[in-house]
Amino acid sequence: MLQYAAIFLIMLGLYGLLTQRNIIKIILSLNILEIGLNVFIISIGFVIGTNGEIGIAPILTSTNNSSALLFVDPLPQALVLTAIVIGVGTTALGLALAKNIYAKYGTFNIDEMGEE
C-alpha cells in the first residue's frame, strides 16, 4: 500500500511540476516528488518473513543481538539518508534562487515575468 502511495506521490510531484506556474509551488512539487521517491526506496527494503513476522530495524541492540535475525534491508535506508540531504541542498538552493527571482521581477508567478 505504501509502495503505491509512493508512486502516486512521485506522479503527483511530476504533475505539479508540469502544471504549476508559481516558483514556490514548483519547488514544493519537487519536494513531494522526493518524499515519494524516498518512501518508495525504503519500501524496497521492507521485509516480512515467511511466517508473517516483520523485519527488525537494522540496529544491533542487547535484545536484537545477532545478525542472524530477520533484519530489514539496511542499504536502501543508507541511500535515502544521502538522498534526503541532497534533496535539502537542492531545495535550499532553489529557494535562494526564488528569492533572487522575486527581487528581480517582483512576483513568484512565471507567467507574470514576461519573456526574457
Added chain:
Amino acid sequence: MSAIYLIAVPLLAAFISILVKKVSPYLLLLVSAASVVAMYFVDLETIVIGGFTAPYGISLVVDRFSQAGLFAVNVLFFLVVALNINNYKKMSSILLVALAGLNGLLLTGDLFNLFVFLEVSGIAAYLITTTNKKPLATFNYLVAGTVGSSLYLLGLILLYAMFGTLNMADMSQSIADSGVSAAVVSLPFLLMFIGFGVEAKLLPFNSWVKGILGHSNSLSGPMIASVYATAMGLVFGRLLSEVFVFDDKVTLIIAVVVVLSVVAGEAMAYASTKVREILLFSSIAQAALVVLLFVNGFVGWAIMLAIANGVTKFLLFSVINKATEVVGSDEISSLKGLFVNNKIIGVSFTAASLSIIGLPLFVGFIIKMKMLESLFTSTLVLPFGNYFYPAVILLSSIVEGVYFIKLLVSLWYDKENAPVVHYDVLLKYVGVVIALGLIVYGVFQGNVVDFADSLGAIILQGGVF
C-alpha cells in the same frame, strides 16, 4: 598514481579555499593544472575505496574509456578556468567542487555513487550559471536537473530491487547471469535514460538549454556547452554501452527520440539569427548524435565525436561569448566582421566550425566518414535498416554546413563598422593549437583511427583494460 587524487585533492582545496578567499583563485588554477599533469601518471586499474571490494564497497574504474574522458575534461576545464579566473574570482570554490564532481562522475563504477556525483557536479553547474544573471533560467535548469536525477535514482532503485547490487560491472553481470529478458529491465533503464537525457540535452527534456546557453557568458558558456557536455555524454555512453540492456521496443523509442533531437536541433540552428543560439542548437544535435552512436554500439567513434565536439565547442563558445560581452548582442548582424580585426581567432574559429561540419582535412571529416562507414557495414540490426541513420547524419551535415558557412561568411566579411574585440593572448594560442590539432589529426588520420578502433574493440569485448 591512484586516480583518487583527482577527486580528493580538488575537494580538499575546495574546503580550504573558503578560509583563504584571497588565494582561492590561485589554488583553483594550481589544482586544475595539477589535475591535467596528473592525468599522465594515472594507472589503469580498479580502485577500491574504504577497503571493501567491488559489490560491497564503492570502486573507481580507470580504463581507456574513463581515461579518455578524464583527459578531455581536465584539459578543457583548465583552459576555461585559466581564461576566466580573473573575472570570476568568487566562483573559485564552486569551480573546485565542480572539478571534483566531474572527475568523480567519469571515474565512478557504482550506480548510486554516480547519482551523488551527478548532484555534486549538477549543483556546481547551477551555481556557475548564476553568473549569467538570469535567475529564472538557472531555476529551470535546477528543476530539470533535479527531476532528471530523481528519475535516474528511481530507475536505479528498481534495478537494486531486482538484482541486489549497485556496482555497474556486477549489475551487468547479474543481469546477464539471471537470464531475464530485456523487457523485464526496460522500465528502470528507460527511467535512467530519461534522467540522463535531461543532462545530455535530448529532445523533450532539453528546454533548459536555451535559457542557459542562450544567455551564457565566457565562463558558463564553455563550461556547460563543452566541459559538462563532454563529461555527461561520456558517462551516459558508459552506462549505455556497459550497463544498459534494451529490448527492441525501447530501442525503437530511443532511436526516434534521438533522430528527432538531431533533426530538430539542426532545424532550429538553421532558423536562428543569434550566434549563441546557433551554437547551442548545434550542440543539441551533436549530443544526440553521440547518444545515437552509443546506443547502437559504435563506442569508439562516439567517444571521439564527444571529445571532438567538446574541444570545438569550447573554442566557438569562448570566442562568441567574449565578443558578445564586448558588443552587447549576439545577433549575427551586430557581430558582422568580427574576424576582420582578429585574424588569428577567426582562422581557428573557422577551422573548428569546418571540423564540426566535417569537411576533409579536419578531424571531423574522419569521424564522420568512419561513423558512416561503420553504420553501413554494421552487422548489428539497426532500427529502420542500415541506410536510415547515415541518411539522417548526411542530411544534418548538409544543414549544418549551410548555417555554419553562412555564419562564417558574415563573421568574416564586412570591412566597415566591424566590432573591435580584444582577445586574450592565451585564447589565441589555444585557438591556434586546437586548429592545428584538428588539421594535423585530420591529415595524419592513422592515430585517431587506431585509437578509436582500439577503444571500441576493447569496450565491446567487455574488458576493463
Added chain:
Amino acid sequence: MELSNLEFINYVEIFVAVLMVVLAFLAINSKSLIKSVMFLSSLSMLSVISFVLMKAPDVAVTEAVIGSGLVTSLFVFTLLAVKKVGAHL
C-alpha cells in the same frame, strides 16, 4: 477481535498512505502558499510515520529533523522575507 501486529500495521499503513496522497494533492492545489507549505510539512511528518512503519528509524529521524523541520522553516523564511514587500501570496 484482536489484531495481530501485521494487521495493525496494515491498517495504519493504509491510513497513512491515503492521507499522504490527500495532503500532497492539497499542497499542490491550495491557493495560499503558506498553507501549501504547511501541507508539505504534514506530508513530510506522515512520511516519517511511514518510515517508522517500515522499520527505518535512521531515516525517520533524519526526515523529521531535516525534511520536516529545516525545509519547512526555509520555505517560511522565504515567504516571510517576501511578504514584507506587500505582495499577494
Added chain:
Amino acid sequence: MKNFLALILTLGLGALILVSLANNAAFPAFGDVDTTDRVSDGYINRDTDGTVDNTVSYGSTDAESGPANIVTAIVADYRSFDTLGEVTVLFVSSLGIALLLGSTKQKRLELDFHPNFMLRVGSKALFGIILMTGIYVTIHGHLTPGGGFPGGTMIASSMLLLYLADDTFRARIKGFKVLESVAGTAYVLIGFAGLFLMGTYLQNFLPTGTIGALLSAGIIPIVYVLIGLKVGSEISGVIDNFLTEEAV
C-alpha cells in the same frame, strides 16, 4: 488543456510503472524481499569477504565494521565515499546560497512579529536542550538512530531558536566558516590517512572494538562528529543567509 495533457502524461507514466512492476517477475513484491540475495547480506553480517558465512552479535569484538547501527556501518564505512559526496553537496549549496543571498552589508530581516517574553525565555531554555540532543545524537550515531546529519541539523536549529528569540541576534559567521572548513578538510585528510596507512582511501585504520560500546567502530564516530560539526555550521550559515537581507 495543458493541465489535462499533464494529467494524462503523469497518469500514463504512473500506470506504466505500476503495471510493469506488477508483471515483473524479477521485482519483489512489498515485503517479499530476501536480503541474502542482495549485497546487504554482507553488511548485516559484517562479512564482505564472503569466505565463510559468518554472523556477528551484539558485543562481538573486532568485526569487519564496528557500529551497532547497520545503517551507520553502510553510510560511514562501507559506502563512506557517498557520504563524502553528500557532504560536498551540502557544502556547495550553502556556498551558493551565500553567493546568491549574501553580501557584505547585511542586517537582520525585519519580521512582522516581535518575540514576546515567553518566546525569549522559552527559546533560551530550549536552546540548551536541543543543542545537547544534537550533540548526543551525533556522538551516538554508530549506536542509535541518527548520526551526523540530523545531529548537525539539530545543532543548527538550536541556533535558529536564538535567531527567533532575539531580533538582533547574528551568529558569528566567521567562526562557523572556520569550523566548516576545518571539519571538511579533516574528513578528506582522514580519507588520505586510510590511503597511506591501510592502502585504500577512507579505510578504517583504527581498531573496530566491541559492537555496542560507545568507544568503538574505529573512525566512524570521528567521521560522524566531523559531519555533525560541518552540517551544523553549514546549515546555521544557510539559516543566517535566509534571515538577513541587504542593509539599505
